Amino acid sequence: MAESSQRSPEAASWPNSADRASRVISILREEFAGLHPRLLLARLLCATLPNMVGNRLRAYFLRAVGFQIGHGCMMYAMPRITGDGPIRQRLKIGQHCQFNVGCLFDLADAITIGDGVGVGHEVLFLTASHVIGSRYRRAGALTTAPITIGDGVWIGSRCVILPGVTVGAGSVIGVGSIVSSDVPPMTLIKGTKMVSLARWGS
Numbered sequence: 001m002a003e004s005s006q007r008s009p010e011a012a013s014w015p016n017s018a019d020r021a022s023r024v025i026s027i028l029r030e031e032f033a034g035l036h037p038r039l040l041l042a043r044l045l046c047a048t049l050p051n052m053v054g055n056r057l058r059a060y061f062l063r064a065v066g067f068q069i070g071h072g073c074m075m076y077a078m079p080r081i082t083g084d085g086p087i088r089q090r091l092k093i094g095q096h097c098q099f100n101v102g103c104l105f106d107l108a109d110a111i112t113i114g115d116g117v118g119v120g121h122e123v124l125f126l127t128a129s130h131v132i133g134s135r136y137r138r139a140g141a142l143t144t145a146p147i148t149i150g151d152g153v154w155i156g157s158r159c160v161i162l163p164g165v166t167v168g169a170g171s172v173i174g175v176g177s178i179v180s181s182d183v184p185p186m187t188l189i190k191g192t193k194m195v196s197l198a199r200w201g202s
Contacts, residue, residue, distance in 0.1 A: 036081075036087060036088075038065035038066055038088070039062075039065065039081060039087070039088075041065055042058075042061040042062050042064070042065045042078075043078055045061050046058050046061055046078050049078075051076055051077045051101050052076050052077075052101075055074035055075055055076050056072075056073070056074055058075040058077075058078055059073040059074065059075050062075075065088070066088040067088050067091050067093075068088075068089075068091060068092040068093065069091075069093045070093055070094045070095030070096070070097070070115065071095050071096075072095050072096040072097075073093060073095065073096065073097045073098070073099075074097075074098045074099070075098075075099045076098075076099065076100050076101050077100075077101040077102065077103075079099060079103040079104065079105055080102075080103070080104040080105070081104075081105045081107060082104070082105070082106050082107065082108075083105075083106060083107030083108050083127075084108070087107040090107040090109065090110045090111065091105055091107055091110075091111050092110070092111070092112045092113065093113045093117075094113060094114045094115035094116070094117065094151065095115045095116070096115060096116050097113060097115070097116065097117040097118070097119070098117075098118050098119065099119045099123075100119060100120050100121045100122075100123075100157070101121050101122070102121050102122035102123075103119055103121075103122065103123050103124075103125075104122075104123075104124045104125065104126075105125050106124070106125060106126045106127050106128055107127065108127045108128035108142070108144040109127035109128065109144035109145055109146045109147075109163065110127070110146040110147070111125050111127060111146065111147045111149075112146070112147070112148045112149070113149040114149060114150050114151035114152070114153070114169065115151045115152070116151055116152045117149055117151070117152065117153050117154075117155070118153075118154045118155070119155045120155060120156045120157035120158070120159070120175070121157040121158065122157060122158045123155050123156075123157065123158065123159050123160075123161070124159070124160045124161065125147055125161045126147075126160065126161065126162055126163060127144050127145060127146060127147055127163050128142060128143070128144050128163060129142075129143050129144075129162070129163050130142055130143065131143055143163070144163060145163035145164030146163075146164070147161055147163065147164070147165055147166075148165075148166040148167070149161075149166075149167045150166075150167055150168050150169030150170070150171065150185060151169045151170070152169055152170045153167050153168075153169065153170065153171050153172070153173070154171075154172045154173070155167075155173045156172075156173055156174050156175035156176070156177070157175050157176070158175060158176050159173050159174075159175070159176065159177045159178070159179065160177075160178045160179065161173075161179050162178065162179060162180045165179050165180065165181065165182060165183070166182045166183070167179065167182075167183045168182075168183055168184045168185030168186065168187065169185045169186070170185055170186045170197065171183050171184070171185060171186060171187045171188070171189070171197070172187075172188045172189070172197065173189045174188065174189055174190040174191065177189050177190075177191070186198055
């Protein structure tokens with residue numbers, strides 16, 4: 001009996017080799033989008049440094065691989081840096097800043113930090129979020145917004161700075177605060193309270 005020249009419905013639904021190759025390439029791009037060889041090199045160069053040792057070296061190596069980090073900065077441990085694409089262009093840190101152990105920079109969007117900023121343990125700078133989707137997938141489409149930290153700001157341990165926030169110069173963010181809206185200059189955030197620091201002077 002001669003074979004039929006028509007494909008069965010099941011066979012027609014199978015992806016052809018070109019479709020499969022395109023799918024594989026798409027998956028590989030997705031899986032490795034967060035791989036940044038220069039950042040990996042900086043991590044390897046600092047891998048043997050214990051926390052609180054070689055604090056200026058970490059900033060130096062990150063600057064050497066292309067991140068915009070001012071002179072005199074100290075990093076007491078290598079920060080976690082995440083994001084796809086040209087992340088080295090999205091992080092700008094001024095001079096004489098200090099970052100304690102466990103900080104995270106989510107570079108889905110730009111993070112700009114002024115001069116003389118102090119950052120406590122495990123502070124999260126988050127530039128990405130999601131719109132609320134349907135009940136079948138509440139984490140909907142990805143959204144991003146930049147973060148700006150003014151000169152002289154002090155951010156206490158385990159604070160979370162959310163997308164789109166600007167913290168004005170000379171402000172203090174108390175330990176464990178979640179900052180979801182702009183903070184005026186010379187302001188103390190303590191829990192849900194805002195207190196003016198004007199009486200402390202410049």
